[in-house]
Amino acid sequence: MAIRLPIQFAERMKKMLGDEYEQFVKSYESAPRAGIRVNTLKIDPASFAEISPFPLKPIPWCETGYYIPAGSKPGLTPYYHAGLYYVQEPSAMAPVELLEAKPGDHVLDLCAAPGGKSTQIAAHLKGSGVLVTNDISTDRTKALAKNIEMYGVRNAVVLNESPERIADAFPHYFDKILIDAPCSGEGMFRKDEDMVRQWEHHSIERCVLMQRDILDTAARLLAPGGRIVYSTCTFAPEENEAMIGEFLRKNPSFRVVPIRNVSGISGGHPEWIEQAAAEEQFEGLQIEPVSQDEHPDLYAQLQGTGRLWPHLVEGEGHFVAVLQHDGTPLDKPADQPLYVHSTVEKEAAHGRNIKSKKQKHNEKHGGAKHRNRSDQMPMDAELVFRSFVAEQLSVDLPGQTILYGEKVYQTPTQPERLAGLRVIRAGWFMGSVKNGRFTPSQALASALNAEEVKRSVQLIAESGEAVKYLKGDTLELDEDRLVKSGTASPKGYTLVTVNGHSVGWAKWQDGRLKNEYPAGWRWTSV
Numbered sequence: 001m002a003i004r005l006p007i008q009f010a011e012r013m014k015k016m017l018g019d020e021y022e023q024f025v026k027s028y029e030s031a032p033r034a035g036i037r038v039n040t041l042k043i044d045p046a047s048f049a050e051i052s053p054f055p056l057k058p059i060p061w062c063e064t065g066y067y068i069p070a071g072s073k074p075g076l077t078p079y080y081h082a083g084l085y086y087v088q089e090p091s092a093m094a095p096v097e098l099l100e101a102k103p104g105d106h107v108l109d110l111c112a113a114p115g116g117k118s119t120q121i122a123a124h125l126k127g128s129g130v131l132v133t134n135d136i137s138t139d140r141t142k143a144l145a146k147n148i149e150m151y152g153v154r155n156a157v158v159l160n161e162s163p164e165r166i167a168d169a170f171p172h173y174f175d176k177i178l179i180d181a182p183c184s185g186e187g188m189f190r191k192d193e194d195m196v197r198q199w200e201h202h203s204i205e206r207c208v209l210m211q212r213d214i215l216d217t218a219a220r221l222l223a224p225g226g227r228i229v230y231s232t233c234t235f236a237p238e239e240n241e242a243m244i245g246e247f248l249r250k251n252p253s254f255r256v257v258p259i260r261n262v263s264g265i266s267g268g269h270p271e272w273i274e275q276a277a278a279e280e281q282f283e284g285l286q287i288e289p290v291s292q293d294e295h296p297d298l299y300a301q302l303q304g305t306g307r308l309w310p311h312l313v314e315g316e317g318h319f320v321a322v323l324q325h326d327g328t329p330l331d332k333p334a335d336q337p338l339y340v341h342s343t344v345e346k347e348a349a350h351g352r353n354i355k356s357k358k359q360k361h362n363e364k365h366g367g368a369k370h371r372n373r374s375d376q377m378p379m380d381a382e383l384v385f386r387s388f389v390a391e392q393l394s395v396d397l398p399g400q401t402i403l404y405g406e407k408v409y410q411t412p413t414q415p416e417r418l419a420g421l422r423v424i425r426a427g428w429f430m431g432s433v434k435n436g437r438f439t440p441s442q443a444l445a446s447a448l449n450a451e452e453v454k455r456s457v458q459l460i461a462e463s464g465e466a467v468k469y470l471k472g473d474t475l476e477l478d479e480d481r482l483v484k485s486g487t488a489s490p491k492g493y494t495l496v497t498v499n500g501h502s503v504g505w506a507k508w509q510d511g512r513l514k515n516e517y518p519a520g521w522r523w524t525s526v
């Protein structure tokens, strides 16, 4: 066998799987399956298939997901830098498909870093509605923010918070909540052998306590009639069926939506809770077994949760449960006065608004849904930003414009909700105003397309010039390569695209394209 599985894990899996165990353990002899998910915010799957650097084979449970051959190096192509796809473990693509987020929804991804599932949710929202994406780890939130920006998401707020503090600021606000819970990671053994070594330290008990807290808090964040999808990449029933059983007992206004007819997804196993409880595996965790005789309805619901197995599908393994609220009133109305934390964080304290003409008109004439208590953004900063937009862009900016320090954002939510929270991105980051000048951000470039700017230049992936740009080089470039709208001068910020897909900014002058691609984003391999 290629991987030495922890003995305790192997013994437990043998008891759980019985005759199927041999097949399960054999799956560890083959290589993990690699997958990508096409970013439909930037390209449709059929158009991507025409330019894909590797052969694509559809993943049955995700319309935009594809297997790619082992050893494909998907992180080393200009299209990766253009955010045309996300490299994602295939079974991890299932939960978001079951969340059924649609344009206009308010969606929360509570445990989101590094952003695989958040970028998938954003694709379902198609730029409309609100995505609040959060992770408790400060370090991992940096990767989350970068991925949100690389994938061209315009309607996301990125937080680095505890679920409790988000629940204080957004009580019963979300139509859909994803909990991709921290877990003991048993489904990661084949992909990352380090996870085998870490398994002993990632005790199931510790994970159960975290998962319980997160699930309890999610119920305070959901709007009546909303949906929670809970997922893990582990096989332990304590973290899966037992966790959902406990949640349903505490929250009778929720029911499991059975996962049926989704190719590759098998049913949940409530009998494993009883089996494990009988063997006292739950000592100290206070998880009650679910018996088919005594709790037939709960038992049947847990059978409707889903499992992806490495010996049954091409993927590493996942658990997923869809929890639907019945719409009865929850404890607090969704539009109750906003809670404002007493310790307002430095950045949030500086959150000030630039009001659009429409917002100002609404406020004057009493038509605004929401009045802002923050200070007005200084007129000079507003003018600087607005004149950049007028001179350089041809786009309707979504949401409300706000200033955090020097940084300008278009936020999809009410800025007051963010006061006191650790905000990593208050919305789509436009750029910074400093000394009377506006510098556009990388996030602005990666979410725009060539039709939305006054000046763009197309670099060709196959010619090598795209890689040169991505490495930070200055390019020699004739003026006639610039695509300008109307009477725009050739000088100034130019959107750089790779075969038509935006990657960053540059400035053209006298036959040279000065590189504005940020150092932290550059292509570093030779």
Ligand SMILES: C[S@@+](CC[C@H](N)C(=O)[O-])C[C@H]1O[C@@H](n2cnc3c(N)ncnc32)[C@H](O)[C@@H]1O
Residues within 6 Å of the ligand: 092, 110, 111, 112, 113, 114, 115, 116, 117, 118, 134, 135, 136, 137, 140, 161, 162, 163, 180, 181, 182, 183, 210, 214
């Ligand atoms: C399985 S990973 C998430 C992977 C991510 N959903 C994706 O698709 O890229 C679980 C994440 O939960 C975060 N986490 C752990 N405890 C948390 C908590 N109490 N609240 C929010 N996030 C938490 C961890 O930092 C980790 O990034």
